[in-house]
Amino acid sequence: MKKRLTTIFALLFVAMAANAQIDRSQMPESGPTPSINLGEPETFQLSNGLTVLMVENHKLPRVSISLTIDNPPHTEGNKAGVASLTASLMGNGTTSISKDAYNEEVDFMGASISLSAEGGYAQSLTEYFERVTELMADGAINPNFTQDELDKEKKILVDGLKSGEKSAAQVASRVQDVLVYGADHPYGEYLTEESVNAVTLADVKKYYQTYFVPKNAYMVVSGDIKPKKAKKIIKKYFGSWLAAGAPNISVPKAKEVQYTxxxxxxxxxxxxxxxxxxxxxxxxxxxxxxxxxxxxxxxxxxxxxxxxxxxxxxxxxxxxxxxxxxxxxxxxxxxxxxxxxxxxxxxxxxxxxxxxxxxxxxxxxxxxxxxxxxxxxxxxxxxxxxxxxxxxxxxxxxxxxxxxxxxxxxxxxxxxxxxxxxxxxxxxxxxxxxxxxxxxxxxxxxxxxxxxxxxxxxxxxxxxxxxxxxxxxxxDRPVFSKPILEGTTAKTVIEDYIKAIGGEKAVTNVKSISMLGEAEVQGMKLGLELKKTSKDQFLQNITLNGNSISKQVFNGESGYVMMQGQKRDLEGDMITKVKSEATPFPEVNLLANDDIKLKSIEAIDGRDMYVIALSETETVYFDVETGLKVKEATTQEMNGQVFTSTTTYGDYREVSGVKIPYSIKQSQGPQEFEFVMTEVTINKGVSDADFN
Incomplete structure (x- = not known):
């Protein structure tokens, strides 16, 4: 069901040299070694420990501030993620200025301010330097930590962790760090869903108070400003930063191996x-x-x-x-x-x-x-x-x-x-x-x-x-494929799936199905409307914050795709493909397909799966124990690289005698989102007019 989701959702993610007569057999002679002028910094230290370096440069009418807090790396234990969350919450306004008002004023001046748990950066035209410094200091010294913002950032971080579980690149990076440094080393420690969810607002505030301190902090002010004036402004706005130093932690050595x-x-x-x-x-x-x-x-x-x-x-x-x-x-x-x-x-x-x-x-x-x-x-x-x-x-x-x-x-x-x-x-x-x-x-x-x-x-x-x-x-060495019982074929697996969702009679009695679902991607609301009939009619409409961004319609003979107001008729092979998948349960059609092959039994996420190849690029997975369809995977080559899109099905619930997945997760690379069904109806709420 819904293999078409893979194609549609994937769309959501989605100097010339002059010729010269040169003797290339001869290496050109090297020119004189160029010199660089980084400027001589004028240095002073505030009473709270903040070291300030000032570099005067009047090339352009702008000034920049770079703040670095040079604390030793440290582990976060069962609250791993508190540093990332603290960094995400920095810059969300101050205790006296709301997030929106803060950002609007910065934008109005054409400036930029970014803050994190390890420092910050600001840049502005010279005329706005003092106000930008004041805003940066206010955001750094009086950050606005709220439970609502923390909850939002935790969700974003957890969603990223979940997506990363399917990313070979992210898994490789984590394992590499663990093996080289050890999981108890600051460079080898990793975040988990449990450790992120364990972080409280009090933890964030404590982390900020412990590590966002001026003793090991360095600030560079560079650009179109006289050192005397810059010094006065920095003292005025950063002088109130409470003097403190972070814990002096000894960082262990990495783990060497004796042989390759x-x-x-x-x-x-x-x-x-x-x-x-x-x-x-x-x-x-x-x-x-x-x-x-x-x-x-x-x-x-x-x-x-x-x-x-x-x-x-x-x-x-x-x-x-x-x-x-x-x-x-x-x-x-x-x-x-x-x-x-x-x-x-x-x-x-x-x-x-x-x-x-x-x-x-x-x-x-x-x-x-x-x-x-x-x-x-x-x-x-x-x-x-x-x-x-x-x-x-x-x-x-x-x-x-x-x-x-x-x-x-x-x-x-x-x-x-x-x-x-x-x-x-x-x-x-x-x-x-x-x-x-x-x-x-x-x-x-x-x-x-x-x-x-x-x-x-x-x-x-x-x-x-x-x-x-x-x-x-x-x-231990993984077991990749278990023996397939004699008599088990791709067709018997499909038959078991049909039995698992309600049986041949119940499936045959489904003349139409209508599904409504919702998903959230980076704070944006996606909506799904999906309708299919036994007459090979198909409707899929994806909305973003209530507005249609992708719509596909097929009336059994012809159809079209509408994206961002542009309509394109379905033609040729696309019509054949859509028609084969438009029925409520396309798996029924697979029973007559002699080209599908049962490849193996593989363990995925701790469960044994039958792996059936529908073609060279399409694979479907069925749970050996329950018989239910769990996943579909499609590979395609783009710009010389191979990409895999997967659709994962879960939370099967019975509707009118047939089990329907209420969870449909779509992933491509590290990106993933989940549609949760809010309404599923069978044999009602669908008419021919829906497919015009």
Missing amino acids: QIDFVDMPNAVQSELSVVSPIQLKMADEDYPAVLIANYILGGGGLSSYLNQNLREAHGYTYGSYSSASADQWSDGEFSASAKIRNAVTDSAVIEMLKEIKRIRTEPVDDEAIANAKAKYLGSFIMATENPQTTARYAINIKTKDLPEDYYKTFISRINAVTKEDVQRVAQKYFPLNNSRIVVVGKGSEVLHNLEKIELNGKTIPVFYFDKYGKKI
Whole structure:
């Protein structure tokens, strides 16, 4: 029922170079090393501990404020999510100004103010600087925390967590952090629905009072203003911020492994694998190796299509549309090296082999002159362009204060990058890009990829494979397919489904069905009206806040689609497809279809499911125990990438002798929403006029 929902709902989510005669066989001569001027900050400290850095720049008539609270990372325990919720509630007005009035005044001045639990940012024309500073200080020092706003933000956060459970990318990110750092580490701790719902308004207020404090806070004021005037304004509005410091917490080290291993997480709905080779690394921005690590990483996988990883996995083999690497420094704990890609299921094992090959290559083979020259030029080009952004220059100034960097760190940055040699690249690759004690984290469809992953060798030995759930907890090897009892076929599964919802006679007696449902997406109300008849008539109307945004009508012979006022007649194959699905229970028609195949029995969310392939792109799942239809999945390729849309059915209730799902969840990628039926009627309330 309602396979058509997949197609309709999916619609809701939804420099040219000049030619020149150049001798490309010769490398162009390097020009003089450019210089940058970040400005000399004038620094002072308020009595409450807030450190202020002021950089004068009269290029444009605007001023920006960047506030960073440099507290050590910390865990949140059974209230994980309180930091995110506090951040979401910051900026919702103040104790004296309503949220709407606050935002309207900021908009009127053409300014911007953003606040979070870790700081904030504001920008305005010079003439409005004092008022914007006053508003920013009021929002930071006197935030407006209310139960209504907290409830809204909790719902948004929980909805995001639920959507993320079906996202291989989000599961991979969570598991990777848990395995590298540990679930009790600030970088490995994750949010759950239970921990978010446990957060109270009192928790938010306490978190704010504990961590939003000025002792470790740094503010950069930059732009078209004299330091003397800026100092006076900052003192006036931020001087009342109560002096306090956050708890001084010791952050534990990451968890290193003794040998390279594959850590696998099964995601039965994944159409591609999430692959990462990860290791903790001891790297600080102040380290002498840091510039060389930046260049080495740029060559390996940080530099776009020309990188080793992309040239191999994308260009040479076509395994992925992009493979990248990163090497992060961290002032509190260990940083992390990571090489990653989204890989087609069929070549997941091959991609692992090639990724390890490229990591080995940069560790053991000197890079060529052109590669290192290009890496330096492109990296420095990006660096110099970034210095034009006030937020970037503010971050640089704060980095010097918070990361134990010398005062001339960024002034000498270009020369230190240019000083990196081929020998440096190979040396730091051997030190910071581990090959023999790394985790190869793979999240994908185990029934298709695990068998070959278990055969991969490194240095002549098979790489051991360990198995984890979606939260990084070790488990036994998953069982992907159970034996199908003799005599069970796709048709017998369909017959059992018909029996489960009421039987052939009850289903045959359904001449029409009408359903009304509601869903909420990011605070917006979606409405669903769905009507079908045994005469192959079909109506589906989707509304947003009461206004139709998508309507499809079929009268049994012809029909149309109406979207945003544009009408398009159904033609050709579309008519055939709609007609086959227009009947109240399209599964009845499948009994006469010899092309459908029972593929397997798979465990999904702890329940065994019959998996029936309707075509190469359409799959339907039936609960082995109840016989009810649970899910439909459709895959399609767009712009070279494979996407899966799923429709999940639940909360079956009996209506006029037939069981109907009152919950219909639609998801595409990480996005998901649920229609809850408010009214279902059978054999009444439907007429031929509905399908005109």
